Amino acid sequence: MIISDLCDEYAVLVSQNKAPVYGYDNVNVPYGLVINDDGILVEVRLLGDFSGKKPINKISVPARFVKTSGIVPDFLCGNAEYMLGYNTEKPEHAVKAFQACAQLHMQILEGIDDPVASAVRAFFLQGPQWEIAKRLMGDCWESSLKMNFALQHVDGAQTIFVGDFPGIQKAWNTYYDQKGNDDKSSLVSSLVSGKLVVPEKTHPRIKNVAGAHPAGSALITFNAAAFCSHGAVQNENAPMSKREAYEYTTALNTLLADESRVQRIGNDTVISWACCGNAVYSDLFSELYSSETQSNGLDEKTIKDATCALAQGRRYDYEGIRLNPDEHFHILALSPNKSRLAIRFYLTDTFGVFAHNIEQYYQDTEIRRPRYDKTGFLPILRLLGQTIRKQRKDENAPVKKQKKKSAIENVSSEMVSAIMQAILNGTPYPVTLINVVERRINVERDVPPDKAAIIKAYYLRKTTNEQFKEVLQMDINEESEYLPYVLGRIFSIYEQIQLGAIPNINTTIKDKYFTSASTTPARIFPILGDLAAKHMRKAWKSEGLKIKLDKVLGTLTQKVGDHYPSRLSLEERGAFQLGYYFENQKRFNKTNKSNEDNEQGENND
Numbered sequence: 001m002i003i004s005d006l007c008d009e010y011a012v013l014v015s016q017n018k019a020p021v022y023g024y025d026n027v028n029v030p031y032g033l034v035i036n037d038d039g040i041l042v043e044v045r046l047l048g049d050f051s052g053k054k055p056i057n058k059i060s061v062p063a064r065f066v067k068t069s070g071i072v073p074d075f076l077c078g079n080a081e082y083m084l085g086y087n088t089e090k091p092e093h094a095v096k097a098f099q100a101c102a103q104l105h106m107q108i109l110e111g112i113d114d115p116v117a118s119a120v121r122a123f124f125l126q127g128p129q130w131e132i133a134k135r136l137m138g139d140c141w142e143s144s145l146k147m148n149f150a151l152q153h154v155d156g157a158q159t160i161f162v163g164d165f166p167g168i169q170k171a172w173n174t175y176y177d178q179k180g181n182d183d184k185s186s187l188v189s190s191l192v193s194g195k196l197v198v199p200e201k202t203h204p205r206i207k208n209v210a211g212a213h214p215a216g217s218a219l220i221t222f223n224a225a226a227f228c229s230h231g232a233v234q235n236e237n238a239p240m241s242k243r244e245a246y247e248y249t250t251a252l253n254t255l256l257a258d259e260s261r262v263q264r265i266g267n268d269t270v271i272s273w274a275c276c277g278n279a280v281y282s283d284l285f286s287e288l289y290s291s292e293t294q295s296n297g298l299d300e301k302t303i304k305d306a307t308c309a310l311a312q313g314r315r316y317d318y319e320g321i322r323l324n325p326d327e328h329f330h331i332l333a334l335s336p337n338k339s340r341l342a343i344r345f346y347l348t349d350t351f352g353v354f355a356h357n358i359e360q361y362y363q364d365t366e367i368r369r370p371r372y373d374k375t376g377f378l379p380i381l382r383l384l385g386q387t388i389r390k391q392r393k394d395e396n397a398p399v400k401k402q403k404k405k406s407a408i409e410n411v412s413s414e415m416v417s418a419i420m421q422a423i424l425n426g427t428p429y430p431v432t433l434i435n436v437v438e439r440r441i442n443v444e445r446d447v448p449p450d451k452a453a454i455i456k457a458y459y460l461r462k463t464t465n466e467q468f469k470e471v472l473q474m475d476i477n478e479e480s481e482y483l484p485y486v487l488g489r490i491f492s493i494y495e496q497i498q499l500g501a502i503p504n505i506n507t508t509i510k511d512k513y514f515t516s517a518s519t520t521p522a523r524i525f526p527i528l529g530d531l532a533a534k535h536m537r538k539a540w541k542s543e544g545l546k547i548k549l550d551k552v553l554g555t556l557t558q559k560v561g562d563h564y565p566s567r568l569s570l571e572e573r574g575a576f577q578l579g580y581y582f583e584n585q586k587r588f589n590k591t592n593k594s595n596e597d598n599e600q601g602e603n604n605d
Contacts, residue, residue, distance in 0.1 A: 001346075002332065002343065002346050003191070003192050003240065003248045004192050005330055005348065006247070006248035006251045006252055007192060007244055007247040007248050007251065008275070009251045009255070009273055009275075009277075009330075010247040010248065010250055010251035011247075012275070012276075012277040013250075013251060013254050013277070015277070016277055018254060019250055019251065019254045020060045020250065021060075022243055022246060022247070023062065023063050023172065023176045023246070024060045024061060024062060025060070025061060025062075025063050025064050025250070026058050026059070026060055026254075026257075027058065027059065027060075027061050027064065027077060027148060028055075028056060028057060028058055028147075028148060029047065029048075029057055029058075029061065029077055029147075029148045029149070030046065030047050030048050030050070030055035030057045030144075030147050030148070031044055031045065031046065031047060031144055031147060031148070031150070032044065032045035032047050032149070032150055032151075032152040032159075032161070033083060033084075033123075033133070033149050033150065033151050033152060034152045034153070034154050034159055035119055035120075035122075035123045035151065035153060035154070036119065036153075037115060037119050037122075037155075038119070038122055039120070039121070039123035039125065039126050040123075040126065040129075040132075041123070041129045041132045041133060041136070042154065043136060043154070043159075044133055044136045044137050044149075045152065045159070046140070047059075047150075054147075055147065059150070059161070060163075061074075061075075061077040061150060061163055062074065062075040062076055062077070062163060062172050063176065063204075063246065064204070066202045066203070066204060066205065067215065068202070071093075071096055071097050071100045072100075073097065073100045073101035073103075073104045074101075074104075075104060075105065075108060075172060075175075076120075076150060076151050076161075076163050076168075076172075077148055077149070077151070077163075078101060078148060078149065079145070079146060079148060079149065080130065080133075080144065080145045080149065081093070081094045081097045082097045082098060082100075082101040083098075083101065083149045083151070084098070084128055084129060084130035084133050084149070085097070085098030085127070085129075085130055086128065086133075086134075086145070094128075095128070098124075098127075098128050101124070102124035102125075105120055105121065105124055106121060106124065107175070108171050108172060108175045109168075109171055112167055112168075112171050114165070114167035114168070115155075116153050116162055116165045116167065116168060117168060117171070119153055120151060120153075120162060120168075123151065150162075150163075151163075153165070179242075186198055186199065186236075188236075188239045190240045190241055190244060191238060191239055191240055192240045192241075192244045192248075193240075193241075193244065195241075197239065197240065197241035197244075198241065198242070199232075199235065199236040199239035199240065199241070200235060200240060200241060200242040200244075200245040201233065201234040201235050201236060202218075202234060202235060203219070203220055203221070203235055203245040203249055204245065204246065204249040204250070204253075205217055205218055205249070206218070206219050206249060206252055206253060206256070206334075206341055207253055207256065207257075208253070208257055208262070208269075209269045209334050209336060209341055210264050210267065210268075210269045210336065211267055211335075211336035212336040212337075212341060217337075217339075217340060217341050218339075218341065219248075219249070219252070219334075219340065219343075220235055220238050220340075221234070221235065221340045222234055222235060222237045223339055223340075252271075255273060256269070256271060260279075260286075261273070261279065261282050261286070263286055265333075265380065265381070265384070265416050265420070266384070266411045266412065266413050266416040267335055267336065267416075268333045268334065268335050268344050268413050268416055268417065269334045269335075270331065270333045270420075271331075271332050271334075272285050272286070272330060272331045272332070273329075273330055274327050274328070274329050274330075274351065275327065275328040275329075275330075276324075276327055278321060278327075280318060280319070280321050280323065281323065281327060281329060281351055284303065284306055284307070284323070285329070285354070287303045300376045300377070301376075302318065303377075304362070304376060304377065306323065306355075307355050307358055307359050307362070308359060310323060310325045310351060310352050310355035310356075311325075311352065311356040311358070311359040312356075313325050313352055323351070324351070325350060325351055325352025325355065326350050326351075326352060327350065327351045328348065328349070328351075329348070329349065329350065329351040329354055330346075330347070330348045331345075331346070331347045331348070331354075331424065332345075332346050333345050333346070333417060333420070335413050344413060344416075344417045345417050345420065345421055347421070347424055347425070354424055356426070357423060357425060357426040358423065360426055361423045361457070362377045362378075364457035364460050364461070365377065365378040365383070365453040365454070365456070365457045366453070366474050367449060367452055367453040367456055367474055368475045368476075368582070368585050369449045369585075370449065370585065370588060371588070373449055375449070375450075378450060378453055380419070380420070380423070382450055383419070383450070383454060384411045384415075384416065385450075386437060386440065386448075386450045386451050386454060387411055387415065387433065387436040387437060387440065388410050388411055388440075389440070389443075414432075415430065415432050415436070418430035418432065418433075419433060422461075427461070428461040428462050429457065429458045429461060429462070433454065433458060434454070434455070434458045434462075434570070434574070435570075437451055437454050437455065437458075438570065438573065438574075441515075441577060442515045445511055445514040445515060446510065446514075447577045447578075447580055447584075451577075452577065452578060452581040452582075455577055455578055456472050456473075456578060458574070459472055459571065459574055460472050462571075463571060465571065467480070467481075467482040468482060468485075468571065468575055470482065471575060471579070475582065475585075476489075476582035476583065476585070476586050477582075482575060483559075483560065483565065484565075484568055484572035484573070484575035484576045484579070485575040485576065485578065485579040486556055486559050486560055486579060487517075487518075487521055487525070487560065487564075487576055487579065488518070488575065488576035488577060488578065488580035488581075488583070489556055489579040489580065489582070490525070490553065490556045490560065491509075491510075491513075491514070491517055491518075491528070491576075491579075492579070492580045492583035493532075493549055493552055493553045493583065494528045494531070494532045495508055495509055495510050496549055496587065497532050497535045497536060497549050497553070498531070498532070498535055500535070500540050500541075500542065500546060501535035501536070501538045501540060502535070502538075503541065509528060509531065513527070513528060514580075517576075518573045518576045518577060519567065519568060519573065520566065520567055521565055521566075521568065522564040522565060522566045523566075532553070536550060
């Protein structure tokens, strides 16, 4: 299914001129070896953009062969070792590489009666011409040795890439189609099309996957005899034609090469595409991941309006493009592995279904926040950031030793995958999410808005307790008598009483008792009650606040009575923490007096 969908995407990319046609690859070739009719190197041209650290000149060249081990030359394009026979560290290897490259060109161009083909054959018959290239390039020579060179032909005043000549293209296409397809006796049914094909034994490698080998990794590979069956070797065990292998790998490499369409979440690389080929669908989808700024230029209101409309099955116009909720959409997450790429997950459905599930996620995590917090919806990166320890910058460390690294990279790929699938499929969130969030709350002894939103979202899809469901709202439920929830509110009142009695206190009851109070209330709340009574006997700066808190405390303690539960379950602790959070936010509502309003701040929330 994945391979078939990628082959379909390849056809779309080719129609948009974003992917090379069959038998060709888009390769960075910053240098051109210009030869005359006699095969003599007359010029080395600098091609493309040389303004950056590395020169860039992406062109379509004959397809690269899979590099495993040994010498594997390519047609019309290669590095200095293959095209010029130069390698100071391994001169003998360079000679063999040049000879292999010459043999390949002779084989492909054999019998081609064409002036350009004759010039190419003459170039390789001349032997390695690296000395001429070194003289022509001067200071640029050393920096070019690891880059690609392509053969160009000069005919009077015109210099053209050899691969652009019709005779050369025809010779290459004939060779590429026949290579590996000679044995018709090995025909098997393709897993992609169902047609009888000669199975391709090795597939092109996939590049630009974070954490994978820089030269590329295989998506499909059978690298041990134990993985093979019925006498099949290598990728004959997952049979598909050479063209099908080329199409799915080229489509995948093209998508991964477009950085604006790629998201890095933890150790996973996530790409998405719509069947119609319109990139706006991927732009909108990728905003789900962003944290504070929208990388693709979509503001928060546009994202929410578009998601809401599409979730309801309505089309949405954005910059002259009408987004269709019935458009088929694909999401693929790849993870690096030791010998091959692993598919973390693959989801495909209409964009409207994904939009509906994302809209549900927005509603799940919507919660009352402090006024300084302008979050409209909780992006995935922010959610994942709540599962790990906050990184603190070492001010004493040398600047150059402080390596910039996203904290999200510390999140396990398994958790990222489970959370993403829960959101996109509209299923319950993984239990690992609530476990790690609870651990962070116990360590930090605080319930910030994002963690409160996660607790609410998790139990909305998980709990069967009707009393708990009543408090899983955007704001406080003052009518609820659910005991763990009420205890959390009481703890917040106890803390406010302490702050009212001792305004400049450095360590509050939250720092000392929050974790134990939410776990074993019967042991801790009598202590907190005695402390609150002592604080109420003190003189306060605001007697009005003192009376107000005493009244609220009396109302809440009546709901609890004299009995405190000896221990709270994980779910009940979530209710306790939400009660504490909402009661804290309640004191900062707009009806409060300005002097109380000034108490609001990030540390208190």
